[in-house]
Amino acid sequence: MALPLGYPLRNLVHRRLRTGLTVAVIALVVIATTLFLGLVSSMRRTLATTGSPDNLIVLRKGSDNDGSSAVPLEAHQALRFFDGVGKSAAGEPLASPELVVQPFFKTEAGGRENVLVRGVEPIALAVHEEVRIAEGRMFEPAQGEAVVGRGVASRYRGAQLGRDLRFGRRSWKIVGVLDSDGSSFESEVWVDVRDLAADAKRTIPYSGLRLKLAPGADRDALIRRIEADSRWTLGAKPETEYYAKQAESANVFYVLVVGLAVLAGFGAAFGATNTMYSAVQARIAEIGTLRALGFSRGSVMQAFLIESIGLAALGLVVGVAIAVPLAVAVSQALGGIAFGLSTFSTSVITLRVSPFDIAIAAFLALAVGVGGGLAPAWRAANLRPVEALRKG
Amino acid sequence: MIKFIPFVWRNLMRNPLRSMLTGGAIMLALAMVCVLRTAPEGFDRFLDNLAKNSRISIHNTAGIVYGMPYAYLARIKAVPGVVGAVSWSWFGGAVDRDKGVTFPNFAVDADAIGVVFEDLGIEPAAIEHFRSHRDGALVGRMTMQRQGWKPGDEITLVGMVYPVDLSFRISGEIPAEQDPRFWFHRTYLEEALRAQGIPSDQVGMIWARIDQAELVPGVMKQIDDMFRNSEAETESETEKSFFQNFFSLLQGFIVVFLIVSWLVAGCIVFIAANTASMAVRERMRELAVLKAIGFRWRLLFTTLLGEAALLATVAGALGALLSLALTRALATQAAMTPTMGPLAGFVVTNWMLVEALFLAFFIGILSGVVPSFGGARRSVATTLREVF
Numbered sequence: 001m002a003l004p005l006g007y008p009l010r011n012l013v014h015r016r017l018r019t020g021l022t023v024a025v026i027a028l029v030v031i032a033t034t035l036f037l038g039l040v041s042s043m044r045r046t047l048a049t050t051g052s053p054d055n056l057i058v059l060r061k062g063s064d065n066d067g068s069s070a071v072p073l074e075a076h077q078a079l080r081f082f083d084g085v086g087k088s089a090a091g092e093p094l095a096s097p098e099l100v101v102q103p104f105f106k107t108e109a110g111g112r113e114n115v116l117v118r119g120v121e122p123i124a125l126a127v128h129e130e131v132r133i134a135e136g137r138m139f140e141p142a143q144g145e146a147v148v149g150r151g152v153a154s155r156y157r158g159a160q161l162g163r164d165l166r167f168g169r170r171s172w173k174i175v176g177v178l179d180s181d182g183s184s185f186e187s188e189v190w191v192d193v194r195d196l197a198a199d200a201k202r203t204i205p206y207s208g209l210r211l212k213l214a215p216g217a218d219r220d221a222l223i224r225r226i227e228a229d230s231r232w233t234l235g236a237k238p239e240t241e242y243y244a245k246q247a248e249s250a251n252v253f254y255v256l257v258v259g260l261a262v263l264a265g266f267g268a269a270f271g272a273t274n275t276m277y278s279a280v281q282a283r284i285a286e287i288g289t290l291r292a293l294g295f296s297r298g299s300v301m302q303a304f305l306i307e308s309i310g311l312a313a314l315g316l317v318v319g320v321a322i323a324v325p326l327a328v329a330v331s332q333a334l335g336g337i338a339f340g341l342s343t344f345s346t347s348v349i350t351l352r353v354s355p356f357d358i359a360i361a362a363f364l365a366l367a368v369g370v371g372g373g374l375a376p377a378w379r380a381a382n383l384r385p386v387e388a389l390r391k392g
Numbered sequence: 393m394i395k396f397i398p399f400v401w402r403n404l405m406r407n408p409l410r411s412m413l414t415g416g417a418i419m420l421a422l423a424m425v426c427v428l429r430t431a432p433e434g435f436d437r438f439l440d441n442l443a444k445n446s447r448i449s450i451h452n453t454a455g456i457v458y459g460m461p462y463a464y465l466a467r468i469k470a471v472p473g474v475v476g477a478v479s480w481s482w483f484g485g486a487v488d489r490d491k492g493v494t495f496p497n498f499a500v501d502a503d504a505i506g507v508v509f510e511d512l513g514i515e516p517a518a519i520e521h522f523r524s525h526r527d528g529a530l531v532g533r534m535t536m537q538r539q540g541w542k543p544g545d546e547i548t549l550v551g552m553v554y555p556v557d558l559s560f561r562i563s564g565e566i567p568a569e570q571d572p573r574f575w576f577h578r579t580y581l582e583e584a585l586r587a588q589g590i591p592s593d594q595v596g597m598i599w600a601r602i603d604q605a606e607l608v609p610g611v612m613k614q615i616d617d618m619f620r621n622s623e624a625e626t627e628s629e630t631e632k633s634f635f636q637n638f639f640s641l642l643q644g645f646i647v648v649f650l651i652v653s654w655l656v657a658g659c660i661v662f663i664a665a666n667t668a669s670m671a672v673r674e675r676m677r678e679l680a681v682l683k684a685i686g687f688r689w690r691l692l693f694t695t696l697l698g699e700a701a702l703l704a705t706v707a708g709a710l711g712a713l714l715s716l717a718l719t720r721a722l723a724t725q726a727a728m729t730p731t732m733g734p735l736a737g738f739v740v741t742n743w744m745l746v747e748a749l750f751l752a753f754f755i756g757i758l759s760g761v762v763p764s765f766g767g768a769r770r771s772v773a774t775t776l777r778e779v780f
Contacts, residue, residue, distance in 0.1 A: 017669060018666060018669070018670070021662045021663075021665055021666040021669075022662075022666060024662045025417075025659050025662045025663050025666075028655045028656065028658055028659045028662070029656075029659060031655055032652045032655045032656055032659075035648060035651065035652055035655075036648065036652055039645070039648050060552055060553070061489060062486060062488075062489035062490055062491070062492055062550070062552055063492060063552045063553075064492040064493075067457075068484045068493060068552055068553050069552065069553065070553050070554070070555075101455075101457055102455060102456075102457050103454050103455035103457070103458065104453070104454065104455040104456075111637065111640045111643075112637045112640065113637075113640060114455060114456070114457075167454065167455075168454045168455070168458065169454055169458070200457070200458060201458075201459070201594070203590060203591065233555070256722075260424055260427065260428070260652075263420050263423065263424050264420070264421065264424055264656060264659070266416075266417075266420050267416070267417040267418075267419075267420035267421045267424075267659065267663070268417070268659070270413040270414070270416045270417035270420070270663070271413075271414075271417045271659075271662070271663040271666065273413050274410055274413045274414060274417075274663075274666065274667060274670070275666060277409065277410065277413075278410075278670050326651075330647065330648065330651065334643070334644050334647060336644075337644030337645070337648075338640075338643070338644055351644075351648075
């Protein structure tokens with residue numbers, strides 16, 4: 001017969017200080033783990049949601065970022081009429097020539113960061129389908145106007161809608177705010193490609209092209225045709241692949257974070273084991289009585305395991321309850337967390353703890369509960385009733 | 393006090409399992425604190441190293457990618473206090489087109505490189521070879537090792553931005569362990585570009601060395617004033633400030649690292665306090681007896697506190713050693729897989745080990761204070777009445 005569930009759980013309440021301290025330890029480990037996982041997953045989410053599988057990015061062959069690439073004007077003129085490139089409703093090819101420059105921006109905190117400024121033509125909004133003008137309007141060509149991503153508007157001085165923002169060699173009027181569901185386009189500023197080329201004095205005005213595939217077009221055939229063209233040394237790949245490659249920098253942190261979480265998990269498990277051993281120690285007579293009354297070894301063991309898991313569950317709840325608002329607070333205090341991309345520019349991310357991070361933390365807490373409770377529960381179950389009664 | 397250490401140790405060994413578990417938990421947590429702190433500390437150390445030289449970076453106020461005319465170099469060299477200056481332009485060359493740019497390579501002015509980067513300790517013979525060969529190159533040790541190059545090797549860099557490929561003969565090494573930089577002649581690049589009809593009178597940045605540290609602020613102001621209202625206004629800053637800005641993107645990460653390491657340190661306090669309170673509670677009766685036969689509460693308090701401190705310190709020492717082993721393992725791993733590169737930067741210094749020991753000792757004391765005080769001050773009569 002199993003012991004009622006209330007027995008182990010009420011035991012937790014009985015020894016308040018000890019339970020409190022152990023819960024605090026598990027909660028801290030949960031906070032540390034979720035905060036860290038949240039950072040890495042926010043980084044990956046930002047990059048992984050950027051780009052569309054139907055879009056091709058064309059750069060100088062071998063270049064892995066559009067900040068260090070150059071594509072001649074004639075290549076753009078030729079490529080836009082290749083088979084497989086989509087057409088807009090008006091019949092215009094969905095090919096967006098783009099120039100990427102990274103000028104300095106001043107942060108609200110007084111720092112200086114390289115921000116990705118993308119020079120585009122109006123067709124860009126049709127090619128990058130996920131990018132929308134959330135407030136204001138798109139810039140007018142050759143007017144020195146700019147639209148800024150949400151992340152940019154909140155992080156940099158003077159980058160808000162309606163204001164004049166100085167970057168590069170001149171001042172730009174901000175006429176709109178871009179939204180792209182949290183992807184890395186929100187860390188960019190878009191201006192007219194010719195305005196930008198003039199300002200940056202670029203002799204080759206384009207750093208890359210983005211092509212939208214026509215529905216049903218053969219993507220690989222188009223890539224082969226672009227790469228085989230001997231007039232230029234160009235390379236093409238799906239946008240999603242391009243951004244996934246940039247997300248690889250986050251993988252390094254993943255290894256580190258998981259390693260540290262396991263380390264901290266072991267520490268917490270040791271603490272839980274201690275608490276559970278002392279719980280067994282303090283209740284030897286009680287266990288003897290239970291066994292004498294006819295409760296089986298299994299049910300005694302189960303009761304102590306449940307107690308240990310209860311401890312871990314409490315720690316998890318407290319930890320998550322603190323970690324989620326803490327992540328928001330840290331993110332807000334820093335005006336978004338910036339990290340450097342391999343493109344030599346800044347990506348602003350909002351630190352957020354995702355359900356998946358919490359699931360991993362829950363798994364860790366469960367492991368701590370079971371791992372910490374197993375040995376003490378085993379000892380409790382294997383106490384000999386007669387001796388236990390005598391000792392108590 | 394010393395003579396009580398064996399006694400304290402014996403007390404710890406009364407429940408070896410508990411001491412081991414607590415010690416293990418403290419050890420792991422402290423190892424984690426050490427590993428986490430390597431990132432911010434390593435960064436500070438890097439910056440402090442840079443603060444020792446009197447080199448300044450001069451670049452366009454609009455951004456490093458904006459460039460400025462090559463003619464600025466001569467004007468900067470003429471400023472009193474400047475002992476040497478070199479221009480510095482990003483080339484974006486790769487060894488293998490398919491792998492992309494794997495190390496930063498710059499076109500520089502060979503004549504002043506030895507003066508401006510005097511502190512790097514490059515062999516005079518290597519500098520001389522570099523100056524006298526137009527296809528010469530100076531390469532950082534890290535890149536030399538990764539690529540398996542040695543002085544005298546002939547190599548080719550494929551231009552990822554410019555449509556030119558350049559062949560070099562390696563003149564020598566920049567002898568700094570973590571240095572990835574590759575330097576070659578600006579004139580060599582300029583000729584190749586001109587052959588393609590691409591004008592190149594712009595440079596990305598200029599590094600200048602000032603002969604006395606006190607002159608640095610004045611010289612920087614003079615240079616910036618000289619180019620005010622020109623086609624490319626400049627911003628001068630010290631090398632330390634330049635890299636601080638360059639790596640400011642890591643700031644958010646460092647904040648999170650620090651928060652997490654403090655959380656983990658807090659963990660240790662709770663784990664240790666829990667154990668200390670268990671130990672005291674179990675020994676209530678014994679403490680009351682000891683007091684009844686005349687031992688002072690202060691002595692009992694000290695031994696109890698000593699117990700917590702000893703455990704924490706021993707565990708802390710083991711944890712510090714563990715962190716050393718962990719970071720070494722990470723570095724070896726990182727050396728083998730290039731994508732793990734940044735992990736090689738996590739280095740635990742001796743000073744951090746000492747700090748970790750003090751932290752452990754302090755945590756031991758902190759966690760033992762409340763339970764020990766309570767246990768030692770409890771009235772004999774109450775305790776004995778309760779337990780008998």
